[in-house]
Amino acid sequence: MAFNSIADFFSMGGYGFYVWLSYCVSFLSLIILIINTINRKNKIIKMLNKRIARQQRIKNAPSREGIL
Amino acid sequence: MFNAFLQVVSKELKGAFRRRSDILNPIWFFVIVVMLFPLAIGTEPALLKRIAPGIIWVAALLAALLSFERLFKDDFIDGSLEQLMISPYPLAWIVSAKVFAHWLLTGLPILLVSPLLGIFLSLNMDTYYALLLTLLIGTPILSLLGAIGVALTVGLRKGGILLSLIMLPLSIPILIFSTMAIEAAAYGQSYLGLLALLGAMLVASVTFAPFAIAASLRVSVS
Amino acid sequence: MWKCLHPYAKPEKSYQLAGKLLPWFIIFSAITFIVGTVWGLLFAPADYQQGDSFRIIYIHVPAAMMAMAAYSSMAMAAFVALVWQIRLAEITVIATAPVGAVFTFIALFTGAAWGKPMWGAWWVWDARLTSELILLFIYLGIIALYNAFSDKVLAGRAASILTLVGVINLPIIHYSVVWWNTLHQGATISKFEKPSMAIEMLWPLIIMIIAFAAFLGTLMLMRFRNEILARESHRPWVLRLIETDDAQRLQKDK
Numbered sequence: 001m002a003f004n005s006i007a008d009f010f011s012m013g014g015y016g017f018y019v020w021l022s023y024c025v026s027f028l029s030l031i032i033l034i035i036n037t038i039n040r041k042n043k044i045i046k047m048l049n050k051r052i053a054r055q056q057r058i059k060n061a062p063s064r065e066g067i068l
Numbered sequence: 069m070f071n072a073f074l075q076v077v078s079k080e081l082k083g084a085f086r087r088r089s090d091i092l093n094p095i096w097f098f099v100i101v102v103m104l105f106p107l108a109i110g111t112e113p114a115l116l117k118r119i120a121p122g123i124i125w126v127a128a129l130l131a132a133l134l135s136f137e138r139l140f141k142d143d144f145i146d147g148s149l150e151q152l153m154i155s156p157y158p159l160a161w162i163v164s165a166k167v168f169a170h171w172l173l174t175g176l177p178i179l180l181v182s183p184l185l186g187i188f189l190s191l192n193m194d195t196y197y198a199l200l201l202t203l204l205i206g207t208p209i210l211s212l213l214g215a216i217g218v219a220l221t222v223g224l225r226k227g228g229i230l231l232s233l234i235m236l237p238l239s240i241p242i243l244i245f246s247t248m249a250i251e252a253a254a255y256g257q258s259y260l261g262l263l264a265l266l267g268a269m270l271v272a273s274v275t276f277a278p279f280a281i282a283a284s285l286r287v288s289v290s
Numbered sequence: 291m292w293k294c295l296h297p298y299a300k301p302e303k304s305y306q307l308a309g310k311l312l313p314w315f316i317i318f319s320a321i322t323f324i325v326g327t328v329w330g331l332l333f334a335p336a337d338y339q340q341g342d343s344f345r346i347i348y349i350h351v352p353a354a355m356m357a358m359a360a361y362s363s364m365a366m367a368a369f370v371a372l373v374w375q376i377r378l379a380e381i382t383v384i385a386t387a388p389v390g391a392v393f394t395f396i397a398l399f400t401g402a403a404w405g406k407p408m409w410g411a412w413w414v415w416d417a418r419l420t421s422e423l424i425l426l427f428i429y430l431g432i433i434a435l436y437n438a439f440s441d442k443v444l445a446g447r448a449a450s451i452l453t454l455v456g457v458i459n460l461p462i463i464h465y466s467v468v469w470w471n472t473l474h475q476g477a478t479i480s481k482f483e484k485p486s487m488a489i490e491m492l493w494p495l496i497i498m499i500i501a502f503a504a505f506l507g508t509l510m511l512m513r514f515r516n517e518i519l520a521r522e523s524h525r526p527w528v529l530r531l532i533e534t535d536d537a538q539r540l541q542k543d544k
Contacts, residue, residue, distance in 0.1 A: 001332060002333060002335050003332070009331075012343070012345065014342075015341060018343055018406055019346055021403050022346045022349060022399065023327075026353065029399075030396075037512045037513055040513075041512070044519045048523055051529065052533060216451075220451065220452060227438070230434055230438055233434060237427040237431065238455065238459050238463075240424060244466040244469070244470045248470065269462070280451060280454070284451050287447045290444065
């Protein structure tokens with residue numbers, strides 16, 4: 001362990017602001033990248049589900065022909 | 069084959085002389101941009117001499133950007149680009165002719181107006197020669213690089229700004245080497261090595277760029 | 291010799307392979323990230339010159355390295371895409387670009403945050419930082435070009451061409467910037483030159499480099515799968531896949 005106390009750890013020998021800023025921004029941008037990737041996946045799957053539902057509807061459509 | 073090259077060049081030149089403003093406007097722009105700097109930061113000759121290479125080269129880069137649109141845009145719109153593609157000659161060869169003509173219409177005039185800038189920015193003779201040489205070697209590289217960018221973006225509706233975003237980072241080495249050469253000349257040092265580097269870049273881009281341009285055009289036209 | 295690779299030119303097979311590899315990559319990168327970060331922040335000794343500020347190295351250097359690595363893999367994929375006309379390689383190019391751009395941004399940001407206490411300024415025209423900045427612009431250019439095309443097949447090819455042009459230019463840019471830097475700044479002490487790191491400082495760095503590499507792999511796989519799904523969305527295998535996925539989810543919910 002390189003630090004004696006928790007306060008020591010957070011102050012990083014006076015460089016706390018810069019160290020924690022770097023780590024926070026870095027991990028935040030990595031997390032944003034992950035969220036963006038997952039969001040895109042969900043969007044694509046939603047789009048595909050819609051397409052499947054439409055195909056189903058088209059398949060079931062002939063039964064309505066008699067009504068018209 | 070060489071005939072085809074000359075034919076393309078002469079056709080381009082004829083077309084350009086019919087619309088002279090297309091040639092004159094970038095040059096005019098170049099001179100105005102260079103003129104703005106002394107007005108903005110002061111006219112002290114020592115200061116001007118110090119920043120002249122940077123100003124001239126940045127202005128040349130911006131002027132080149134302005135003129136690139138014209139390189140393939142009209143041909144793309146009227147469909148003659150597709151005809152060039154199915155011509156019996158290799159596309160890379162024809163494209164080099166077009167880039168060469170473009171350089172004659174934009175790079176060369178910049179060289180021709182540069183004495184005026186030398187006077188504006190109080191360059192001495194040695195520095196001016198260095199400026200002339202770097203422009204002579206550097207502007208063809210700019211034309212070739214820019215042609216790749218234009219070929220990639222010609223089919224897009226808002227290609228203009230994208231072209232500059234793509235092209236400017238790639239042209240940084242030319243900017244650095246040229247201004248370093250001019251600066252060396254201003255301090256009375258030898259700048260042959262830097263010119264040789266620029267020359268090497270010119271040779272490399274003359275060799276490779278036409279193929280990249282041809283490949284990009286195939287993407288844009290299909 | 292290459293025959294065993296042939297099935298993976300089919301998007302379906304590659305999609306499945308990427309799906310199989312993905313969990314391992316996720317677990318591996320999560321573990322290495324946690325171990326590396328904790329080790330680097332808590333257990334590595336402070337530098338005798340830079341104090342605790344040197345701990346930024348544990349993200350700065352891996353991010354910078356992997357930003358370059360991402361670009362080289364993009365360049366290789368672009369080469370494959372253009373020479374052998376393999377569309378999956380184009381997809382790889384475009385799956386990697388955003389990850390590389392984010393890594394470059396991280397390297398730049400941490401470089402600035404490290405420079406502030408060391409040099410007294412957020413931004414110094416240091417050769418490394420300057421070439422990182424140019425690399426970021428090139429990444430953004432590739433992404434912008436890809437997004438500007440509405441036909442994604444053409445977009446992939448255009449992005450591949452630009453990637454290759456960039457990879458020829460990058461070494462020239464790097465050396466020109468280094469040279470320019472030595473001319474304009476004289477001898478500044480480069481904080482990035484690490485003459486001989488103590489071994490207990492080096493271990494966390496190596497682990498973090500592996501962590502960033504694994505993260506790059508994970509995100510590449512995820513985005514690669516996304517792009518395949520988006521591009522092949524009209525193919526029957528994609529629709530079948532989604533249907534079976536939905537059915538499985540329904541069963542789980544019951």
